[in-house]
Amino acid sequence: MTSDAPDGSVSEAAVPGQRVLDLLDKAIAVQSPLVRKNIARARQRNPEATPEEVIRNLERMYVSALTGTGAAVGGAAAAPGVGTGIALALSAGEVLSALELSALFALSIAEVHGVGIDEIERRRTIVMGIMLGGSGSATITKVAERTGQHWGRQVVAKVPLETLRQINKILGKNFITKYGTKQGIIVLGRVAPFGIGALIGGGANAAMATLAVKASRRAFGPPPPSWP
Numbered sequence: 018m019t020s021d022a023p024d025g026s027v028s029e030a031a032v033p034g035q036r037v038l039d040l041l042d043k044a045i046a047v048q049s050p051l052v053r054k055n056i057a058r059a060r061q062r063n064p065e066a067t068p069e070e071v072i073r074n075l076e077r078m079y080v081s082a083l084t085g086t087g088a089a090v091g092g093a094a095a096a097p098g099v100g101t102g103i104a105l106a107l108s109a110g111e112v113l114s115a116l117e118l119s120a121l122f123a124l125s126i127a128e129v130h131g132v133g134i135d136e137i138e139r140r141r142t143i144v145m146g147i148m149l150g151g152s153g154s155a156t157i158t159k160v161a162e163r164t165g166q167h168w169g170r171q172v173v174a175k176v177p178l179e180t181l182r183q184i185n186k187i188l189g190k191n192f193i194t195k196y197g198t199k200q201g202i203i204v205l206g207r208v209a210p211f212g213i214g215a216l217i218g219g220g221a222n223a224a225m226a227t228l229a230v231k232a233s234r235r236a237f238g239p240p241p242p243s244w245p
Contacts (some may be wrong), residue, residue, distance in 0.1 A: 037193050044116035045140050048124065055125045068129050069240035075129070076230045079122040083115060084223040115222060119229055123147040130237045131245055132174050138181040142173050143236075145188040148225075149195060150232040153188060160184045169236035 059074035060066050066074070123144045127134050134140050146153040146168065154168055160183055161172045173181070 037196060038189055041116055041120070041144065041192065042137075042141075044120040045124075045137070045144055048117050048121040049134075049140060051121060052124045052128050055121055056128060059125075067240070068242070068244060072126060072129055072240050075122060075125050076233075079118060080223065080226040080230065083118050083226040115225070119148055119225075120144045122229065123233060126233045126237060127169060127173075130169065130241060132169055132237070134173070136178060136181075138178055138185055139173050141185045142181055142188065143169065145185065145192050146173075147229050147232045147236055149188060149191055150228050151235075152191060152195075153232070154235060156187050156191065157184055160187060167236060167238035169233075170238065 055075070055078075056071060059071045059078060063070065120140075124134060124140060126147075127143050132143075134143060142157065146157050149156075157168045157172050161168075161176045161180055163171055163176070172184075176184075
């Protein structure tokens with residue numbers, strides 16, 4: 018997913034972008050084995066919960082966790098005596114946490130819907146497609162040359178792996194543009210003094226989580242009526 022400079026070395030512009038994608042892959046790798054535990058946690062209070070109830074619980078858990086992480090880091094970064102370097106390091110670590118929470122949420126929703134995500138390419142498509150929202154959905158359906166409301170079911174589970182690689186190449190570029198730049202702005206905002214960073218971090222993460230929830234509903238459609 019990187020572009021090489023004429024002399025064969027990786028260009029300056031490509032390095033930060035590849036770092037974003039590397040963090041995403043790391044988040045997916047770490048969270049994939051935890052999907053079923055996450056679903057079990059969403060069913061903990063009611064083992065007889067329907068798929069719809071579990072999905073709503075997963076959504077609430079995700080929005081709450083992501084919002085709390087952003088606010089906590091923003092508040093810590095703005096605390097007296099915390100230097101800018103430490104504040105930036107805290108915020109950079111939170112970016113990975115945000116990606117991990119988003120990957121866990123997207124893959125958990127796919128699991129509840131019964132969508133197979135055994136290959137890494139399918140996981141990438143699910144996670145990036147949901148995090149990119151409407152633009153991700155448009156890219157996936159266009160490249161896959163398929164129409165329909167719910168790409169999570171129709172595309173990811175059925176299209177050939179080579180097509181998914183083409184989709185992910187485009188999604189990766191869009192992901193770098195959207196989240197590489199956006200997260201950079203949010204990171205700087207979180208180091209603002211007097212608690213403003215907590216408001217920026219929490220608010221930005223809440224907005225990102227809400228968009229991902231809406232995108233997941235569009236991707237998969239109505240919850241299954243019962244468990245397989």
